[in-house]
């Protein structure tokens with residue numbers, strides 16, 4: 001599928017076949033959703049799918065995770081007409097921060113930070129990231145939001161893999177993702193059938 005193509009009949013998750021396979025090996029995430037953000041209809045449909053379970057929820061603020069989560073998070077915030085809070089990998093924020101250590105799918109120990117002058121009791125936050133694999137990254141973001149007294153309304157990501165951490169998030173928080181049920185197995189196997197006909 002050409003990166004700018006839009007099918008006449010846009011079925012749930014149609015835009016997932018725009019994602020590119022990883023050609024760089026195991027030190028990288030297994031695929032690259034960022035290609036779908038280049039297609040305006042795909043990005044709009046992805047954001048709509050992420051927001052639909054939260055239609056009747058009050059959301060004050062969208063917070064998203066460094067780095068690729070910023071793209072989706074900012075799109076979600078702008079669609080909702082809400083503000084955007086950046087949760088950053090350590091060492092970038094030049095203001096007072098809270099930090100949280102975590103381990104992600106790479107197995108490496110990392111630290112994320114959030115400024116302390118925005119989140120407080122009563123602030124209802126939708127957390128957005130590009131992907132949830134082990135869930136380590138999203139769990140750390142949840143811990144930061146909650147430690148500052150704000151409320152996590154829910155968690156949204158293109159995909160939530162069926163891992164222990166993915167289950168923990170689904171069991172404890174309202175969530176949304178873009179994966180139709182029939183594709184979840186491919187996501188968990190880390191291979192999409194659409195890669196067979198992937199054509200740049």
Ligand SMILES: O=P(O)(O)OC[C@H]1O[C@H](OP(=O)(O)OP(=O)(O)O)[C@H](O)[C@@H]1O
Pocket residue numbers: 029065066067068069103104105106129130131132133134135136137138
């Ligand atoms: O569920 P986990 O195993 O914790 O992994 C999920 C994280 O990994 C990916 O980002 P990555 O760290 O690859 O960085 P990037 O957004 O800077 O590309 C993804 O966008 C999440 O942030």
Ligand SMILES: Nc1ncnc2[nH]cnc12
Pocket residue numbers: 029030031032033105130131132133
């Ligand atoms: N973009 C991504 N694709 C697949 N698995 C991931 N794990 C973390 N990020 C990922």
